């Protein structure tokens with residue numbers, strides 16, 4: 001599929017949900033993709049990209065950013081506190097704030113730098129032991145804790161379990177966000193972004209549908 005086709009599908013989903021297409025940010029998830037595929041999407045004019053790992057992003061994006069203006073990078077994967085400094089220097093937005101220790105580290109960095117990336121707090125809506133994020137039952141406390149650190153919370157993020165209907169998880173995330181007065185919803189990937197849009201996604205993270213399957217070789 002191409003970027004253009006994905007944009008058409010996003011527009012269609014917005015229309016049928018009665019939403020403005022400007023209210024849905026399409027993040028092209030470029031992790032693991034060959035540089036020429038990423039460059040092709042840059043050439044098409046897209047500027048918003050998502051990566052999972054700080055180190056991988058550091059390896060490819062400074063060069064692209066020198067050649068294409070206006071690149072906006074989002075970190076989607078788990079962040080270790082010892083990589084947080086590099087992360088805040090490279091990414092405009094971090095979608096994977098998943099524990100108090102990381103929030104405190106980001107607050108310290110924000111103090112030093114006088115600014116912070118936008119943050120999404122990751123909620124483990126499926127309560128999967130292997131997955132990052134706070135449990136739904138702990139979400140309200142976590143939001144309060146991060147707010148008390150004076151950090152800019154853009155919203156909430158989830159990655160539904162692979163074998164469950166994602167809409168249930170999107171609806172749960174939307175409910176937790178609403179009761180905490182948060183408007184940003186980072187949810188929806190290649191297989192389910194239309195359903196996420198219907199349920200209020202403001203940031204969809206689409207990788208393989210734009211770039212093709214990832215080859216982990």
Ligand SMILES: *Cc1c(COP(=O)(O)O)cnc(C)c1O
Nearest residue numbers: 029076189190205206207208209
């Ligand atoms: C890889 C990844 C995506 C994109 O997945 P696709 O199925 O390729 O669209 C989205 N969000 C996160 C957190 C990811 O790790």
